[in-house]
Amino acid sequence: MRYKIPQSVLVLIHTPALQVLMMRRADSASDFWQCVTGSKDEEGEPFAQTATREVLEETGIDATGPDCLLRDWELQNVYDIYPQWLHRYAPGVTRNVERVFSLRVPTGISVTLNPREHTHYRWLPWREAADCCYSPSNAEACLLLPRFAGAGLNA
Known part of the structure; x- marks a missing residue:
């Protein structure tokens, strides 16, 4: 069995109007x-690469597309x-490190779930997205979105 690496990403996919997937x-x-979440495939995989891969695997969205903006x-x-x-993790592993990203996508983008x-x-x-999240880290990211978007990270 191949154990999961306890390093993952959280990718908040949103439109310019701050509608969250x-x-x-x-x-x-x-x-x-x-939101999109997923672990690194290899220890040395950069977090941005993990984010791009997980978004594609889970939603069918190409985060490198011309109308998309991925931000760490x-x-x-x-x-x-x-x-x-x-x-899913090696014996003794009980904690995970999760890196937070956002991905601005055009309104109406096609989503194909895995x-x-x-x-x-x-x-x-x-x-509303924050209110429906099961995970506290997902809810917190949703609540931080206007601040990050307003700071120009996703503009």
Whole structure:
């Protein structure tokens, strides 16, 4: 078994009007809505490469496209891995480092979910997106979006 690397990305996909893409996890019985998240494939994989790959795998969106803008917020969350997912990591690994990114996309962009990862998606205003997040780090990123967008990071 190949264990997951406890270094991941959180990518908040949004439109210029700050509508946020939220996706419902396929492997959760609860109402688990989230942004794009995913772990590095290799220790040396740059976080930006992980973000671009995960966005494509989960949504079908090419983050390198001419109308897209991927930004590294240079923020990291460190959190305890949920108990139901600890088996995916090497024995003794209990914490994960998550790097936060945003991806501005054009309104109306096509989304193609990976059915192994997500069952539904919806676009929500940033505040409503924060309210529906299962993960605290996803909710916090949604709440920070106007500040980062207003600071010119996503403009």
